[in-house]
Amino acid sequence: SNNSRNGPTKPSAVAASAIWNDSHRRFTIDDRRVYFAGFSGGARVATSWALACGDCAAGVISSGAGFPVGQSPSAQTHFSYFAAIGLSDFNYPEAVELAQELDQLGLPHRLRRFNGSHQWAPPEVWSEALAWMDLLAMKQDRLARDPEFISQQFESETQRAEEFEKSGDIYAAWQEYRALAADFEGLRDVASIMKHVEELNTSPALHSAEKQEKKDFEEQRRLAEPISSGVTALADGGGDQAEIRHLLLEQITALQDAEQGEQNEHRRRVLERALGQVVVGADESAEDRMRAGDALRASICFEIISEAFPKEPWPLIGVARADAQMGQKKDALDALRRARGNGLDVETLRGILRDNAEFARYRDDPDFLKLLEDSTAKH
Template identity: 30%
Template sequence: MNAPRLFLVVLVALGLAGVRSFAAADVPKGRVLEKVACVADPNQTYALYIPTTFDPARPMPLLLCFDPGARGKAPVERFQAAAEKFGWLVAGSNNSRNGPWEANAAAIQAMVKDLTAHLPIDSKRVYAAGLSGGARVACQLGMSGMLQGVISCSAAFAGSETPRKVPFLFFGTAGVTDFNYRELARVDRELEERRAVHRVVIFDGGHEWLPAPLALEALAWFELQAMRSGTRPKDPTWTAEQFGARRTAVPAEPVIERHRALRSLAADFKGLADTAALESEVATLGASREFKDALKAERSLERTEQSTIEDLLTAVNEGYVGSVRKRVTDLQMKAKGTGPERAMAVRVLQGVGSTCGEMAREALRANDYDAAAAVLEMVVLVRPERPQGHFDLARVRAQLGDRKAAMTALQQAVAVGFRDAARVKDEKAFDKLRSDPAFQALVGGMK
């Protein structure tokens, strides 16, 4: 199902949402339900949180969540406290994942139909949240026009290109060591240029769902925007509290972060609070030499990061193992340091590792095991701490009949933390290794 068709189906379902004929006592409130099966298609399931303030006579905001690994429970738990505080329904698909749009469309359609069949949803306040590829799914839904807003974690728009017009509220997040950090920073600038209503927050973390405290900020921001648009009654006392909390949290330095925080604060509360002093300070800071020098340094670091990624990927594609090893060693040393260079080194290593992983998956889909093995050798050079790369290399080496290399890779996977004995047992590629005493000892140790 393409995006426009899905939009129509979901819009019809949301238009039918309303008061349902069950008692509030029948609803499992205040706890995360890990697996709710869709009545029309039990193969489609989702995690769900219904706040304790649930009232079947009152339509509620809905947040749809999309995890790249189809882990619906993970985002629902992140948003649980925020949903309880603001009275939101939160649902996370257990079927939507990184992959073809058609499969995601089917998961979205089934989940929305099931939710609207049983719960009172405010069709004017439907939002989505996604991580990585799930963020691109959420943004694609938003571009279709069915969402009021999107919480976009560690990625943004399809093709990594910001549209000229964004018809929804955009709340983006990225960890400072997230390999998609630069994408979110760029989206922030581009949405600012387009005068789109948005907020982008960088937190101390990596490529992951936003932390629960930031999830609270995200829903509070949507509540604020709902007051601005009239889809929720204004609450001057609450608005003043939010304004005060945000104002207190503005960092004194570095100057570039202070400027961004003040600019965002002024934009969010304009018309709801007195922002004249904020706007004046934003203008003063933006004209200062300190700010201009900091901005220049930031852009320079971004260019360095991009060229480092390109050089490393070129070495990977050309199969220059020695060059890759040398560059990775240098980056690993920087990653042990502090400051912007440390964060940049971590992002480069993770980003190149992720790109190589996707190259390996493409080779495996084409049953090109030689190409997959070559790329996976690079993966474990770039990200030696990740068990999955070693495990995948072991599978490919086993497929190619290199039992010794397969055992070495599998042993390395276990050494860095691989513990899924059932997965090793079920992997057919390892059938020829099962009589090997070393293999038996390895699996036995995992159990």
């Protein structure tokens, strides 16, 4: 849909229902091969819909997030699950741990890592996801088997595993070989692949990488959780607010400096994940306050993000929304002008004013309309 967003589940459920009804009305669809997909909060909605609708979904393609909060896979989970996650995504630990759960349950799944942060997976990864779903559809007799397609997929996945192994990344190679054996069991002879997996199981490099990954996840939590707790305290209005705000800015700035100055790529990813976790957590706290009608506390959270990222336009949009909700026209205009100065383009601003209810009273206001006319607006 064009209007669903993170937050209350009802609007997203309405959007999902509308898409389902519209697509089934307009197209001829094989209901044995219906797939849901989404990014971040949208991925959780896609998974939630698949969990709730019985056997309506053959699979879910999830980018940047896992199962809905408070829900976990079980032996009764009836759909295939393809997860794509950036190596620097703050949700990376969740994706890895979810893959381990699915593996223990024996459910068809694939975890596809890519170089990136919290973002939509690249086009080639989506192509892989769709091909993987077709492969499983053939395996599950939902789609006629195509020997040429099966061979191409087998060769492609084998090549990726071999490339990881040649590069010395035994952990990634082991993961790919295991997935390869699971995917093609019943479609191809995978005895040699399974034997190689058993050989890699004894590799010291594999065990070392697994231990390091667990340490990385703990380090991310250690770095992010104290800051996230401070954001919660700020949003709740408890304690010495000025002191909490000062400490938060110090902590976020220190984390930023550490991430920007880190030369080791592996360590930098951990720092980037922690920073992303903090920023998204602060943004979610602000949005929670907006929905609760507490624009003042929301504004404080948005301002913290804006001060930590002074060259970014998006935190200022949050500040402007909070100011508009409080009826503070001058402050809302100032925040939007600063966002324009930070690179917010006119068409994006037009959509923001149109789609956010906080700006309803100002949509025809000459001062706000001027922002849409002035392509050189600066702070």
